[in-house]
Amino acid sequence: MQGSPRPYANPYLAGFGLGLVLLAAFVLMGRGLGASAAFSALAAVIVEWISPGHAAANPFFSRYLGPGGGLEEWLVWEVAGVFVGGLVSGLLGNRVRPAVERGPRVGVPVRLVLAFLGGLFMGVGAKIAGGCTSGQALTGGALLNVGSWVTMICIFGGAYALAWLLRKEWT
Amino acid sequence: MQHVEISTTRANPLVDPVLQVWGWEIPVYLFLGGLVAGLLALSGFYLLRSRTASERGAWPQAPMLGVVLLTLGMGALFLDLDHPWYVWRVYLTFEPASPMSWGSWILILVYPALFAAALLHPPERVPFGAGLLAVIRRGSEWMWARPRLVQAIALSNLVGGIALGLYTGILLGTMVARPLWNSAILGPLFLFSGLSSAAALMHVLTLVRTHGLVDSTYADLLLHGLFQLLKPPGRDPSTAGEAMVRADAAFLSVEGALIALFVIGLAASTEVQQQALQLLLTGAYAPVFWCLILGTGILVPLVLQSLELAGRIRHTVVPALLVIAGAFLLRWVLVQAGQVSSWT
Amino acid sequence: MNAPFYKFDVFGDTAALGVAFAIGLGMGWFLERAGFGSATKLAKQFYFRDLAVLKVMFTAIVTAMVGLFLAAQLGWVDLSLMYLQPTVLWANVVGGLLLGVGFIIGGLCPGTSVVSVATGRIDAFLFVMGVLASQFLVGEAWPLFAGISEAGEMGQITLPGLLGVPYGLVVLAVVLMAAGAFVAAEWAEVRFGGVDRAAQPLLGAGWRARNAPRVLLASLAGLALLGMAGGDPYRGPRVVIDERELALLIQKEADHVTVDDLATWIVEGRMEVRLIDLRHPAAYAAGTIPGAENVPLADLPAAEIEPGERVVLFSQGQTHAAQAWMLLRARGMRNTYSLLGGMDEWNDRILFPELPAEPPPDQAAEVERRRALALRFGGSPRVEAAAGAPVAVPLPAAMSPPAGVAPPAAPIPTAAPVKKKKKREGC
Numbered sequence: 001m002q003g004s005p006r007p008y009a010n011p012y013l014a015g016f017g018l019g020l021v022l023l024a025a026f027v028l029m030g031r032g033l034g035a036s037a038a039f040s041a042l043a044a045v046i047v048e049w050i051s052p053g054h055a056a057a058n059p060f061f062s063r064y065l066g067p068g069g070g071l072e073e074w075l076v077w078e079v080a081g082v083f084v085g086g087l088v089s090g091l092l093g094n095r096v097r098p099a100v101e102r103g104p105r106v107g108v109p110v111r112l113v114l115a116f117l118g119g120l121f122m123g124v125g126a127k128i129a130g131g132c133t134s135g136q137a138l139t140g141g142a143l144l145n146v147g148s149w150v151t152m153i154c155i156f157g158g159a160y161a162l163a164w165l166l167r168k169e170w171t
Numbered sequence: 172m173q174h175v176e177i178s179t180t181r182a183n184p185l186v187d188p189v190l191q192v193w194g195w196e197i198p199v200y201l202f203l204g205g206l207v208a209g210l211l212a213l214s215g216f217y218l219l220r221s222r223t224a225s226e227r228g229a230w231p232q233a234p235m236l237g238v239v240l241l242t243l244g245m246g247a248l249f250l251d252l253d254h255p256w257y258v259w260r261v262y263l264t265f266e267p268a269s270p271m272s273w274g275s276w277i278l279i280l281v282y283p284a285l286f287a288a289a290l291l292h293p294p295e296r297v298p299f300g301a302g303l304l305a306v307i308r309r310g311s312e313w314m315w316a317r318p319r320l321v322q323a324i325a326l327s328n329l330v331g332g333i334a335l336g337l338y339t340g341i342l343l344g345t346m347v348a349r350p351l352w353n354s355a356i357l358g359p360l361f362l363f364s365g366l367s368s369a370a371a372l373m374h375v376l377t378l379v380r381t382h383g384l385v386d387s388t389y390a391d392l393l394l395h396g397l398f399q400l401l402k403p404p405g406r407d408p409s410t411a412g413e414a415m416v417r418a419d420a421a422f423l424s425v426e427g428a429l430i431a432l433f434v435i436g437l438a439a440s441t442e443v444q445q446q447a448l449q450l451l452l453t454g455a456y457a458p459v460f461w462c463l464i465l466g467t468g469i470l471v472p473l474v475l476q477s478l479e480l481a482g483r484i485r486h487t488v489v490p491a492l493l494v495i496a497g498a499f500l501l502r503w504v505l506v507q508a509g510q511v512s513s514w515t
Numbered sequence: 516m517n518a519p520f521y522k523f524d525v526f527g528d529t530a531a532l533g534v535a536f537a538i539g540l541g542m543g544w545f546l547e548r549a550g551f552g553s554a555t556k557l558a559k560q561f562y563f564r565d566l567a568v569l570k571v572m573f574t575a576i577v578t579a580m581v582g583l584f585l586a587a588q589l590g591w592v593d594l595s596l597m598y599l600q601p602t603v604l605w606a607n608v609v610g611g612l613l614l615g616v617g618f619i620i621g622g623l624c625p626g627t628s629v630v631s632v633a634t635g636r637i638d639a640f641l642f643v644m645g646v647l648a649s650q651f652l653v654g655e656a657w658p659l660f661a662g663i664s665e666a667g668e669m670g671q672i673t674l675p676g677l678l679g680v681p682y683g684l685v686v687l688a689v690v691l692m693a694a695g696a697f698v699a700a701e702w703a704e705v706r707f708g709g710v711d712r713a714a715q716p717l718l719g720a721g722w723r724a725r726n727a728p729r730v731l732l733a734s735l736a737g738l739a740l741l742g743m744a745g746g747d748p749y750r751g752p753r754v755v756i757d758e759r760e761l762a763l764l765i766q767k768e769a770d771h772v773t774v775d776d777l778a779t780w781i782v783e784g785r786m787e788v789r790l791i792d793l794r795h796p797a798a799y800a801a802g803t804i805p806g807a808e809n810v811p812l813a814d815l816p817a818a819e820i821e822p823g824e825r826v827v828l829f830s831q832g833q834t835h836a837a838q839a840w841m842l843l844r845a846r847g848m849r850n851t852y853s854l855l856g857g858m859d860e861w862n863d864r865i866l867f868p869e870l871p872a873e874p875p876p877d878q879a880a881e882v883e884r885r886r887a888l889a890l891r892f893g894g895s896p897r898v899e900a901a902a903g904a905p906v907a908v909p910l911p912a913a914m915s916p917p918a919g920v921a922p923p924a925a926p927i928p929t930a931a932p933v934k935k936k937k938k939r940e941g942c
């Protein structure tokens with residue numbers, strides 16, 4: 001049928017598929033999935049573009065530049081693939097539509113500001129924790145990495161702790 | 172007076188070992204040139220085939236858009252020149268053996284053709300007041316009253332578009348010192364890439380103009396004529412949008428085949444060409460070539476478009492945008508990798 | 516099979532980017548299929564109405580964990596080569612809490628926000644802009660964050676290592692814990708989310724009923740149990756070799772380099788290989804090839820050689836180097852070569868070559884080159900009399916061929932072995 005979005009997949013089966021992708025990353029590359037470092041690399045490229053000297057002098061940005069960095073960063077390509085994969089899957093499921101996702105009790109401007117704020121928190125958190133939900137929780141979780149399990153527990157802990165305060169945003 | 176002479180053939184310190192003198196300007200110029208070539212060829216073809224007034228008025232903005240895009244492209248080329256203020260000298264002479272000279276003259280001839288086609292579709296409003304609009308309307312009516320003239324304009328658009336499209340590829344092919352560009356396929360390849368990106372651009376703009384994501388509400392008739400010619404008689408595409416998508420898919424398939432020919436041609440050539448080819452297939456440009464040009468630039472749009480045509484998913488702008496991005500990256504990679512490739 | 520393939524140099528950096536793209540395609544596909552392109556769906560996780568986040572994430576973790584465990588037990592994957600993000604306790608705690616706060620405020624995480632943008636969500640675009648902006652912030656104020664991001668460093672440790680229990684036991688425990696969490700999640704969805712109990716695959720159907728999630732979880736638990744029988748998944752000293760592959764390589768003479776090549780590389784400063792002298796330390800001290808390091812054969816299994824590193828092995832003759840080559844190949848080191856003829860050949864051909872005293876004109880340049888080469892490495896050519904019998908040039912005892920050669924007086928320029936660039940592998 002044309003037009004209406006198709007229902008989402010069974011979460012267990014989608015998780016199984018995601019697990020196989022993660023396993024493929026382990027076997028092929030010896031590393032897992034990730035996302036946040038792609039943003040770091042992108043930011044470094046932008047800074048270098050504006051001011052090469054500043055980027056080279058900065059210990060954070062310079063880590064993401066040079067050979068194998070910048071736009072040659074592995075995770076930049078992986079995230080590009082995530083974008084295309086999500087896009088194709090969304091198109092085939094008729095789920096691509098311009099929209100602002102928000103709870104019933106919150107307006108569009110507030111939701112957009114909160115989304116930006118959430119991104120800020122996550123970006124900072126990911127750099128301190130050494131990875132985000134994909135790089136730490138998912139990948140490290142499967143590798144039984146101690147720090148990843150700590151991070152994962154803290155992610156859920158932090159989110160559940162604030163959930164009640166933010167109930168107006170989502171419910 | 173100091174002379175700087177750059178040999179485009181070879182054996183010059185400015186040419187070998189690595190000549191990276193072309194930055195973003197030339198790929199942008201080649202991309203916009205190809206896009207305009209596609210717009211020209213398609214609107215010219217449509218004008219030749221159209222019978223009714225509604226068909227004629229289906230996509231009036233194409234020639235005007237072509238003028239704007241071509242000017243932007245020329246601007247990029249202008250920025251790339253070392254002596255931009257001597258550009259006029261090119262037009263004091265015509266060198267039959269020089270592709271640069273050919274190109275300059277093609278560009279000069281394309282502008283009037285574009286303007287004439289734009290005049291055939293007078294805009295609803297103009298920025299400089301009603302008086303000007305009346306003049307334009309009168310000129311347009313005068314032209315429509317002369318079918319021969321309209322046909323001539325249509326033909327000049329069609330021929331000019333094909334020439335411009337071929338030229339953008341041949342321009343690279345003449346640089347003998349760059350083995351990656353030593354292929355006669357580049358001309359047709361850039362032409363068909365231009366055609367597919369032009370079809371995609373029109374697709375996007377009609378979708379935006381009609382605000383419609385439902386297939387029947389957006390109507391792009393530019394390619395209607397083409398498919399009346401190509402399809403077996405009696406079978407009409409159910410919507411204009413379908414014709415549009417079909418055309419894009421056809422152009423994309425041809426483009427894919429031409430890329431294959433380009434690769435095979437270089438692979439069957441001398442070792443230098445084979446090495447140059449490795450830059451694309453396994454070297455530094457391989458990820459962009461395989462993932463972004465062949466993958467998301469051709470294969471993914473083809474699959475999505477065929478699913479759209481089969482009625483499995485809704486029509487969206489996504490395949491068209493992917494096609495346009497792929498077309499730009501094709502030029503970018505060929506220009507950059509071509510400059511890295513050399514005979515040494 | 517020697518995996519991870521990238522670390523064993525089956526493909527290079529450029530191909531790795533294509534692999535990254537393909538893996539990303541799969542990741543994006545399944546995240547979108549699961550509904551993670553929607554912030555409202557993700558946020559329901561924290562109000563116990565729709566726990567898809569927990570289900571998807573833990574199914575993925577359990578699947579990949581058990582798969583990797585089994586592959587390691589079968590000897591297909593070298594578990595020690597998996598990149599482990601070092602544990603930095605306080606950084607993990609603080610960063611994790613911040614991530615959680617960002618998750619509930621923004622409703623997305625960096626990975627899912629990309630999928631959400633791809634499917635047209637405008638809030639996700641703002642989220643992505645927020646993440647990007649935070650990177651500028653972190654970059655400019657890095658000294659502020661550097662301290663906390665290093666607080667509580669514990670190195671690369673795994674849960675089995677920390678707890679001192681077998682790897683397989685932890686794997687099994689995580690599978691069982693996940694199954695328990697899934698049942699609890701389904702119960703919560705029925706209680707708070709208004710989901711029909713009968714529609715829940717684990718909770719709703721009868722105890723004996725079979726469905727895909729149940730079969731999946733049961734098989735994963737079974738496979739984990741099976742894997743436990745194999746003991747420690749990390750690679751021990753036992754290896755599996757592919758006879759046909761090695762035999763073919765040897766026959767194709769792709770297993771060795773010649774002393775001439777090696778000498779040329781050294782002289783031209785193109786030593787992009789690691790040169791390993793397998794002889795006893797005493798022989799090594801008496802004289803070796805410039806740039807070589809000493810790893811006696813018995814120490815080779817413990818030597819730190821990265822998979823994919825280019826290594827040239829040599830011994831006095833040919834045999835030990837060839838045998839060491841076999842050992843390294845069996846460990847999956849693909850870019851390993853032995854030096855044909857070893858130290859003896861080096862002495863005969865490079866240091867003390869037999870050169871005609873009056874070479875025919877067409878060979879004069881070559882003879883001169885060999886003479887210069889010998890002098891360069893601190894040897895001396897033996898001159899052949901015109902009649903043909905070699906005339907021994909008197910040599911200091913220390914420099915006589917069998918005893919090896921003292922290091923040359925003049926330092927010979929050698930480029931440091933080019934190590935494969937270290938890639939950042941974290942998130």
